[in-house]
Amino acid sequence: MDEPVKFYQTGTFTVGNRLLPKEQRTVQASRQRGNALNSGHRACQGCGEALGARYVVDAALRAAEGRLIAANATGCLEVFSTPYPETSWQLPWIHSLFGNAAAVGTGIAAALKVKGRRDVRVIAQGGDGGTTDIGFGCLSGMFERNDDVLYVCYDNQGYMNTGVQRSSATPPGARTATTMAVGPEPGAPFGQGKNLPLIAMAHAIPYVATATVADLHDLEAKVERAMALHGARYLHVLVPCPLGWGAASHDTVRLARLAKESGIFPVFEAEHGELTAVSKIRRRVPAAEYLRLQKRFAHLFGEPGHPEMLAAIQAGADRNVRRFGLED
Amino acid sequence: MLKQIEGSRAVAQAVALARPEVICAYPISPQTHIVEGLGELVKDGSLSPCEFVNVESEFAAMSVAIGASAAGARSYTATASQGLLFMAEAVYNASGLGLPIVMTVANRAIGAPINIWNDHSDSMSQRDCGWIQLFAETNQEAADLHLQAFKLGEELSMPVMVCMDGFILTHAVERVDLPTQAEVDAFLPPYEPRQVLDPAEPVSIGAMVGPEAFMEVRYIAHAKQTMALERIPQIAAEFQARFGRDSGGLVRGYRLDGAKTVVVALGSVLGTLKDAVDVLRDDGMAVGVLGIGSFRPFPLAAVRAALEGAERVVVLEKSFSVGLGGVVSTDVRLALSGLVLHGHTVVAGLGGRAITQASLERMLRDAVAGKLGPITFLDLDWRIVERQLAREAAVRRSGPIAENLLRDLGAAAPRGS
Numbered sequence: 040m041d042e043p044v045k046f047y048q049t050g051t052f053t054v055g056n057r058l059l060p061k062e063q064r065t066v067q068a069s070r071q072r073g074n075a076l077n078s079g080h081r082a083c084q085g086c087g088e089a090l091g092a093r094y095v096v097d098a099a100l101r102a103a104e105g106r107l108i109a110a111n112a113t114g115c116l117e118v119f120s121t122p123y124p125e126t127s128w129q130l131p132w133i134h135s136l137f138g139n140a141a142a143v144g145t146g147i148a149a150a151l152k153v154k155g156r157r158d159v160r161v162i163a164q165g166g167d168g169g170t171t172d173i174g175f176g177c178l179s180g181m182f183e184r185n186d187d188v189l190y191v192c193y194d195n196q197g198y199m200n201t202g203v204q205r206s207s208a209t210p211p212g213a214r215t216a217t218t219m220a221v222g223p224e225p226g227a228p229f230g231q232g233k234n235l236p237l238i239a240m241a242h243a244i245p246y247v248a249t250a251t252v253a254d255l256h257d258l259e260a261k262v263e264r265a266m267a268l269h270g271a272r273y274l275h276v277l278v279p280c281p282l283g284w285g286a287a288s289h290d291t292v293r294l295a296r297l298a299k300e301s302g303i304f305p306v307f308e309a310e311h312g313e314l315t316a317v318s319k320i321r322r323r324v325p326a327a328e329y330l331r332l333q334k335r336f337a338h339l340f341g342e343p344g345h346p347e348m349l350a351a352i353q354a355g356a357d358r359n360v361r362r363f364g365l366e367d
Numbered sequence: 368m369l370k371q372i373e374g375s376r377a378v379a380q381a382v383a384l385a386r387p388e389v390i391c392a393y394p395i396s397p398q399t400h401i402v403e404g405l406g407e408l409v410k411d412g413s414l415s416p417c418e419f420v421n422v423e424s425e426f427a428a429m430s431v432a433i434g435a436s437a438a439g440a441r442s443y444t445a446t447a448s449q450g451l452l453f454m455a456e457a458v459y460n461a462s463g464l465g466l467p468i469v470m471t472v473a474n475r476a477i478g479a480p481i482n483i484w485n486d487h488s489d490s491m492s493q494r495d496c497g498w499i500q501l502f503a504e505t506n507q508e509a510a511d512l513h514l515q516a517f518k519l520g521e522e523l524s525m526p527v528m529v530c531m532d533g534f535i536l537t538h539a540v541e542r543v544d545l546p547t548q549a550e551v552d553a554f555l556p557p558y559e560p561r562q563v564l565d566p567a568e569p570v571s572i573g574a575m576v577g578p579e580a581f582m583e584v585r586y587i588a589h590a591k592q593t594m595a596l597e598r599i600p601q602i603a604a605e606f607q608a609r610f611g612r613d614s615g616g617l618v619r620g621y622r623l624d625g626a627k628t629v630v631v632a633l634g635s636v637l638g639t640l641k642d643a644v645d646v647l648r649d650d651g652m653a654v655g656v657l658g659i660g661s662f663r664p665f666p667l668a669a670v671r672a673a674l675e676g677a678e679r680v681v682v683l684e685k686s687f688s689v690g691l692g693g694v695v696s697t698d699v700r701l702a703l704s705g706l707v708l709h710g711h712t713v714v715a716g717l718g719g720r721a722i723t724q725a726s727l728e729r730m731l732r733d734a735v736a737g738k739l740g741p742i743t744f745l746d747l748d749w750r751i752v753e754r755q756l757a758r759e760a761a762v763r764r765s766g767p768i769a770e771n772l773l774r775d776l777g778a779a780a781p782r783g784s
Contacts, residue, residue: 106566110434121574131564133437134573135460139430142422146389146434146442147564149418153388153440159566177430180423 063256073129075100075107080127081119085288087278087295088116088193091252092164095191095276098259100130102266103160108147109133112140112165112174115200116193138173140165141181144188152187160266161187167194167208171233178273182242185270189262192235192273195280203283207233210303211355212348213335215283220338229351236307239273243312246272250306252279253296257318261308277304285334297329302356305363320365326353369544374506374536377543378445378471378529379404381510383414384551385469385517387443388558389435390419391428395450396483397533398473402445425450429457429468436466437572439565441517441558443468447533448475451489455496458526462497462588464573465561467520467527469513470498474634474685475533476718480769484719485533487634490662491686491694497588499527499595500663501615502633506531506541511614514546515602517555522598523591524561530662532635532685534719546610554609592664599661617666619658620673622648626655628735629674631699632683633659636715636722640683643727652735659695670702679709681734683727683745685716692742709737715745722746751775 075096082089100107108131111117117134120127135143144163151159163181165174170192181188197215198204204217211229214220218227239247245268250258258276265272279286279294286294298304299318303326306318327349330336339345339352360366370377379401382390390409392402409419418435422428425446432442446454451472461468472490476482490500501516503509509531516527531537546554562570576584596617603616613619621641623629630640637658647654657673659666674680680703682696691697693712700710713730716722726746733739751772758765765771766782773779 108438108564108566118575121571123571123574123576123580126571126574128571129569131566131569132571133434133564134571135430135433135464136456139426139433139457142427142430143434143437145420145422145427146391146431146436146440147438148434149389149420149431150435150438150440150442153416153418155416176423177427180427183423184421 073097073100073105075129076120077127077129079125081122082115083282083288085281085291086115086119087252087280087291088166088195089119090291091193091258091276091278092116094252094255094258095164095262095274096130096162098262099160099162099189099266102263104158106159108159108161110135110140110143110147110161110163112169113137114166114169115195116164116166118200137169139177140169140174141188141190142177144190145181145184145186148187160189162189162191164191164193166199167192167196168198168206170194171207171235179238179242182239182244182271182273185244187269187271189265189272189274192275193278194275195278195283197280197283199280199283208235210352212339212345212352214338215335225338225345226335226348229348231355236273236275240309240312242271244271244273245269245310247309248273248307249275249277249304251277251295251299251304253292253299254306254318257306264308283335285337286332290332294329294332297324297332300324301326301329302360302365303329303352305359305365307363314363317363317365319367320360323366326356368547369542371540372543373400373538373540374509374531375400375473375538376404377506377510377545378513378531379408380545381513382443382469382471383408384546384548385514385555386414386417386441387469388417388440389432389442390417391422391431391442391444392419393422393425393428393446393450395425395447397475397485397537398445398447398450398471400537401471401473425454426457429454429461432468433457433461433464433466436461436468436560437464437562437564439558439560439563441521442466443470445471445473447473448477448483448489452477452492455493458493458498459496461526463584465524467517467524467558469516469520469527469529471513472528472530473533473537474530482718483533485535485685486717486719487530487684487686488717490528490530493528494663494694497525498663499525499592499661501527501529501661502659503529503531503536504635504637504658506536506539507543507612508614509536510543510545511606511610511612514551514555515606515615519595519598519602521558523594525588525591525595530634535635544612550609554606596661596664596666615660617659617661618669618673619660621656621658623655623657623673625653626677627653628679628681628731629655629657629677630681630683630731631657631659631670631674631695633662633695634685636683636685639722639724640727643724643731646728647731647735652731654731654735662695665698665702667698667702670699671706674703674708675706677708679711679734681711681713681730681739683713683715687714687717710741711739712742713739713745714742720746748776
């Protein structure tokens with residue numbers, strides 16, 4: 040302990056910064072760190088997206104040696120960080136529309152290329168609605184052309200900014216404002232949803248990774264890996280939303296961890312379409328342990344409850360464990 | 368340099384002379400030859416440095432142009448018809464962000480039924496989007512207007528659409544005089560953005576604005592258009608001084624001296640109209656033509672000044688506000704408010720329907736004789752319209768309209784045969 044740290048983590052599954060050697064600490068542990076997304080923004084208490092975005096952009100900014108431009112889709116991140124004349128962004132930042140962050144990123148990258156600015160890097164970011172739904176075409180185009188943009192999806196599994204409606208990333212069974220917990224099959228229809236990390240891999244782009252805000256070392260390492268590469272790169276970060284998930288603000292990191300430890304959200308890396316690394320589950324937990332903390336799944340429990348839906352969700356988690364080899 | 372060249376290729380070469388740094392390309396008829404021409408120039412190295420981005424949709428095309436323009440690159444794209452409608456959200460966004468993107472619109476009808484031929488429905492649908500809209504009468508004007516568009520848009524930080532009639536101009540081989548690179552470089556300075564995404568001086572562009580300033584932001588867009596109203600004729604005059612051609616400007620009159628009946632129109636139909644007017648003038652009728660070169664900003668004062676002496680004004684439109692009538696007519700009537708004269712709307716040429724000189728002459732003679740109604744659909748086949756309306760009144764499941772009309776025309780076999 041040779042210097043005081045500004046932020047540190049505690050808990051069962053994380054190793055606090057204060058216990059780590061200096062070189063292994065997160066960017067956030069440094070008192071001299073930049074702050075790409077300044078405090079004072081209007082995110083909800085316990086917002087997973089604010090946490091994820093701060094780590095992602097800080098790490099990307101550091102990797103780019105301060106020369107980074109961000110394109111942002113419409114959504115929570117845009118709204119809570121930039122009500123003019125205030126802005127939390129300490130880097131050049133543009134918001135255009137909901138569905139075009141990837142294409143705006145492409146345009147910025149094209150402009151930088153034509154001007155010979157290979158030193159300036161581009162990041163495009165959006166929530167799951169702007170990424171898996173309305174911005175999907177632009178994102179796929181950016182992948183296909185292999186444009187030199189790192190696209191980051193902050194996945195909170197719904198349209199939280201507009202009042203918690205279903206997106207194509209909303210998990211099966213979840214209650215949202217447009218998939219109410221009523222009728223014989225309450226919540227979002229059962230199915231696998233749109234798995235964007237796998238779709239990104241199918242484009243054979245240089246780098247695809249998933250991460251959660253429960254493991255910020257891992258998240259930063261993936262940003263650094265992505266920034267070391269050129270071409271189209273995709274990072275999918277699970278960011279629990281206390282408001283939309285009906286969870287306690289202090290459970291954000293815990294939920295992200297349980298999503299991974301249950302197998303519901305596999306954490307992995309892929310390069311050029313091939314899986315290269317998987318974050319193993321340290322202590323397997325039943326899916327119900329993750330679901331029970333969230334009011335959006337409350338209808339699955341209690342009397343009469345929906346044991347068949349719980350079983351289907353558990354089966355999906357088991358399938359992920361087998362498919363990605365999440366257990367030793 | 369004088370060339371015998373297709374309109375699209377002339378526009379491609381004019382755009383290349385403006386040294387765009389990012390070009391977004393998505394194919395749609397009748398715009399395709401423009402981006403093909405530019406793609407070739409970028410690929411063979413004659414337009415450099417330039418990034419030619421093949422995108423997956425028109426929405427992406429405008430979005431890439433937005434990103435590139437905000438990062439300080441002179442940006443260009445071209446579209447038409449459904450493509451313009453598909454990118455509409457980004458079209459509004461580009462003007463709201465004050466990005467001086469230049470876009471060619473190869474004017475084409477909007478479906479359904481799908482129709483690739485020319486009218487002005489596409490760009491007119493974007494009437495209120497905050498872009499400057501210039502209309503070309505000839506391919507020479509189309510080429511020249513692009514050079515003026517970059518200058519105008521970049522001076523005012525606002526995007527410019529150059530509209531040219533699809534096929535009629537884009538695919539017509541005509542004589543076009545293209546300037547040299549040195550001449551264009553002297554006319555058009557490099558793009559200097561008002562705001563730029565630069566790590567050395569970070570700015571947040573495009574964030575949320577509440578009720579306290581939104582109206583003012585929109586008003587400034589209007590104020591810019593008012594400034595454009597002054598700059599368009601000045602830039603046209605500067606262009607003429609350098610290149611020796613009168614191209615563009617707000618309005619242009621033809622045989623307006625003593626004209627009692629004046630036809631107002633935009634685009635390539637002006638040529639046919641002028642021929643028709645010549646014939647009527649030979650017959651001793653006091654008719655003239657007013658061409659509108661700038662639809663947005665709309666030159667209210669110039670239109671009023673040009674039409675003040677007329678007794679009768681006919682607005683010939685290649686677009687149609689369904690449920691009302693003419694699109695341009697509304698603006699012309701506003702320009703003429705308070706003046707007592709007869710106003711007529713003539714909707715013509717929708718979906719590529721030929722506008723013949725004979726039809727125009729007939730329409731003009733009717734106008735002069737006071738026999739033209741408030742709204743006329745030039746060369747509309749009333750017979751098949753009435754049959755279809757009767758059919759729909761009689762039979763609930765009467766089938767697709769267009770198919771029925773074609774059957775009535777004898778263009779398809781009768782149903783059940």
